[in-house]
Amino acid sequence: MGRHSYDLGIGLSPDHAALADSVQAFATKIIDHDHVRAVVEQPREDKFPFYWDALVGQGLLGLHVPEDKGGDGAGVLTAAVALEALARTIAPGPYVPTVLASAALSAADAAPFPISDLIGGRAVGAVAMTAPLPAREVADGWQISGVCDGVLGAEHADVLIVPIDTGTDDAAWAAITPDQVTITAQDSIDVLRGAARVELVDAVIGADAVLSGLSRRRLRSIATVILGAEAVGIISWCVGTAADYATTRVQFGRPIGQFQGVKHKCARMGIALEKARAVLWDAAGALDRDDETADYAAAIAAAIVPDIAVQVAQDCIQVHGGIGFTWEHDAHLYYRRALSIRAQFPSREERLTTVADHAVAGDLLPTDLELPAEADAIRTEIRAALEPIADLGEDDQLIALGDGGWVQPHLPTPYGRSASPLEQVIIADELAAAKIQLPQLLMGGWAVQAVVAHGTDEQKRDLAVPTLRGDLVWCQLFSEPGAGSDLASITTKAERVDGGWRVNGQKIWTTVAQFADWAMLIARTDPTVPKHDGITYFVLDMSTPGITVRPLREMTGSALFNEVFLDDVFVPDSAVVGEVNDGWNVARTTLAGERVALSQKMEAYATDRDLLTFVTGRDLSPLATATVGELIAESRAIDVIGARVVLKQLSGSDVSTTSSVGKLLGMGLGQSISEFIVAELGVAGAVSVAGQPSDKAMDQLISGRATTIYGGTTEVQLNVIGERMLGLPRDAA
Ligand SMILES: Cc1cc2nc3c(=O)[nH]c(=O)nc-3n(C[C@H](O)[C@H](O)[C@H](O)COP(=O)(O)OP(=O)(O)OC[C@H]3O[C@@H](n4cnc5c(N)ncnc54)[C@H](O)[C@@H]3O)c2cc1C
Known part of the structure; x- marks a missing residue:
């Protein structure tokens, strides 16, 4: 299997990537397929699998163990990187159980079994992840009885860590040697790694066998x-x-x-x-x-x-x-x-x-990104530069933000600040800390990217600068009745006339067209070439004669998007952005790729905050509680994916895969949260009930349907992920 973008593993640092590569290379060489297959057919597992000495030689059993306890001190994250790489070879035997046992022993205040034997491959360990066994206090220790089933790696284990119920979380785990228990191998669904029943009958352990300082x-x-x-x-x-x-x-x-x-x-x-x-x-x-x-x-x-x-x-x-x-x-x-x-x-x-x-319970997971050391100096500089802007009145502040390049700092100066990904992260932090609100550019954000990347000097001066000051409202005249997901099949045509182009056609779903000063317009300028090659990108003054805007009522009841009819609309040559017939590339290759994708949660759509506000103080059924857990976990996953995208950008690696995954998941989450809230509300999710959050919930539910349609539908995003991330063959069309 070749290396794909999705092969990049759990860890993000170059050290982690190097470790993953070297473990993968080692594992592919040492844990060869024939050997693995021979183990599959073997009736009983050997204590030490065929690759054990090589594994020990590579130091892979002690990566996570702190240095003062005899390990490498590289931490659990580093161990996870190695484990992921090794797991791809479906390594047989007690590697993972032994790593788990040494991790447990080293997390306790004192280890009742020599960790060095586990790291050095002389001993095998196992941890029972079962319900705790009742433990009765006796002189100098505990008496334990009970059964743990399915303990991975237990059959040959030299140390077994079992959960015990002593009534206190300070004494939740005990390290036991095999002579204190009866171990019976069990048929496991995993034919490459044994599991066993561990039975204790009035086994007495000393107080020092309890792993103090290690909670359940x-x-x-x-x-x-x-x-x-x-x-x-x-x-x-x-x-x-x-x-x-x-x-x-x-x-x-x-x-x-x-x-x-x-x-x-x-x-x-x-x-x-x-x-x-x-x-x-x-x-x-x-x-x-x-x-x-x-x-x-x-x-x-x-x-x-x-x-x-x-x-x-x-x-x-x-x-x-x-x-x-x-x-x-x-x-x-x-x-x-x-x-x-x-x-x-x-x-x-x-x-x-x-x-x-x-x-x-109100637990909050940290959202701060770990920034490199140079961040402090950059922060001081940015804070100082923003200080005078924070004190300005609203209008002057907008001008200062636009002219200072703060609105889209990734753009080259003077439109932005040519800010590196790290500077962008810090600017966003500092703007928030100084309570400075950026203008909402909406579609203008995209227009500026295209104009700055591909436009003429006049376009940049006349359009980019006022847009960044928040003076111009833009709309995007892309979709047509016959061209949505297949946008390149647009039929709105622009024909050459003296000094410019005459445009005829119809656009649809154009958000804020009725308020817009300018539009980004794509039109067909050469119908004789393949569809992507005959499109030109224009900037269009929306007051030009021949433009008719007809608002369309959305399912929300309001009318934000529109039909736009273009009848003999004259567009001067100076309005072409980039080259004639290169509009598809202009539309695709804006400067958005340079931008750090900092997550933004929009008020119109339900978020984890709405969910928590809703459930706080409410009696939930077990099923509803589990659903809340599912949604919260999903929301955290999306936030973490967002953080990983930013960190990858900071280190200059490719983010296309991770960011399209984050986007797709994000699109659906708000819908799922709204759906949960409305369903839980019952009648109050369908009619306004005083004292219930009915109106907000219904509004968010209805508005949220748009998120999986605009900007590329879910289905189209899945095609993109399948093709770009996994290299699957493109559609014949
Ligand atoms: C609220 C809102 C605001 C919008 N604002 C703008 C705007 O400002 N400017 C603008 O230009 N456009 C705008 N759009 C249009 C939006 O980009 C399109 O609706 C979107 O690209 C889908 O196109 P379509 O509506 O023609 O649906 P279609 O492309 O006809 O899709 C219909 C269904 O077929 C599926 N489908 C289509 N092709 C494939 C395929 N290859 N594989 C699998 N399934 C497929 C889709 O996923 C969808 O489920 C807006 C849309 C909405 C909802």
């Missing part, structure tokens, strides 16, 4: 990241394998990836991968920093990652058809591993409820 929740969080990283590796294998197959398998004379049933399935698998990676990265970073809310971040990862792994593994089998159902194909090995990982987590309802409980 914290070890669960650590396990979420370690098992979750393995799950992300599984997901990424499934996405890559399905996409490769969809590209090469031909049916009905076409690669199956051209069929949207398959293309969209693969695209959704890719989206799920990005989502899983984002929340896993978020949780691992939070644990490494020991954030106060680290367990909340891990709860979100637990709510998302295990189920995605199972779903994506199922989809991978489906995309393969009959071959996917065979024992010979590896797809089932990944499916089995995904199922065994999910079984280590509490029920889905419990995981979602945990997320909802955190959110309703």
